[in-house]
Amino acid sequence: MKLAGKVALVTGSSQGIGQAIAVRLAAEGARVVINYRSNPQGAEETLSKVQTAGGDCHLVEGYCDNDRGYSVGADLGMVDDVRRLIAAGIEHYGQLDILVNNAGIEKHAPFWDVTEKDYEAVLNVNLKGVFFATQSLVQHLRETNRPGKIINISSVHEELPFPNFTAYCASKGGLKMLTRNLSVELAPLGITINNVAPGAIETPINTKLLNDPEKLGALLKNIPLGRLGQPQDVSGLVAFLASPDADYITGSTFFVDGGLTWNYQEQ
Ligand SMILES: NC(=O)c1ccc[n+]([C@@H]2O[C@H](COP(=O)([O-])OP(=O)(O)OC[C@H]3O[C@@H](n4cnc5c(N)ncnc54)[C@H](O)[C@@H]3O)[C@@H](O)[C@H]2O)c1
Helix, strand or coil, rough: CCCCCCCCEEECCCCCCCCCCHHHHHHHEEEEEEECCCHHHHHHHHHHHHHHHCCCECCCEEEEECCCCCCCCCCCCCCHHHHHHHHHHHHHCCCCCEEEEEECCCCCCCCHHHHHHHHHHHHHHHHHHHHHHHHHHHHHHHHCCCCEEEEEECCHCCCCCEEEHHHHHHHHHHHHHHHHCCCHHHHHCCCEEEEECCEEEEEEHHHHHHHHHHHHHHHHHHHHHHHHHEHHHHHHHHHHCCCCCCHHCCCCEEEEECCCCCCCCCC
16 A cells, blocks of 8 residues: 555546546555546546545545535636646645646647637646646645655657647647656655656547557557557556655656557568
């Protein structure tokens, strides 16, 4: 139980990678604050799995949710909501030690057709939300004079191009420099920050791909380990980075991609 006594908040934890992370951190002894935007059933499922995994879980969506059935949407693309979410976690448990910035979206379009609305949707959730969630946590840790750990779920696309997803790549590339910069600025406070960069993981974000045998087959050929990743492949690394074993690790990106990123082959 490497995280006993710790409180973790995982954004976008009603499904996919975020759900797996919430469950894994709970299994390591952390109490977990779950966040969702539009999928309360998913959050209930996460809550139930977290409880089974051994955690003491409090369901939050933007506001403190002490009453059953009372929940308000926490849109990670809106700074007021982000601040309310962090404040609610602190209010409920009296502390927050670990923040996993997982919520993320992507929008497909050729560059010349990208709308301002879609650009903003992607950048707001994937970068602005991370920026201000992290800021709120850091303010709390400074005020209480305690160390902390921040883990951002980035993507192999903080390095690799992804045509037709330029806003997504810009957001994840931005996360790379946010993490490097904050590793320096936050180190004197005893706060570490790292990125986890998944490759192709089997989650709802990839529904279209999973239903397209031709594209899926081509992708699998590019993955040296020969399979898609599972959310649990990502959550184990997050649990390590959140633990005392990672106390001396900050400012880095860790790829969980089955070897995809460096699989350049001469034809
Ligand atoms: N699945 C992959 O192949 C893959 C690869 C690289 C990176 N990632 C990253 O992993 C993270 C999790 O993705 P996933 O694969 O589990 O996808 P997913 O679509 O299953 O989950 C995304 C989560 O983010 C939440 N979310 C989206 N917009 C939100 C908002 N405005 N406010 C609050 N929550 C919001 C969703 O509710 C959902 O829980 C994302 O940041 C994604 O970019 C995924």
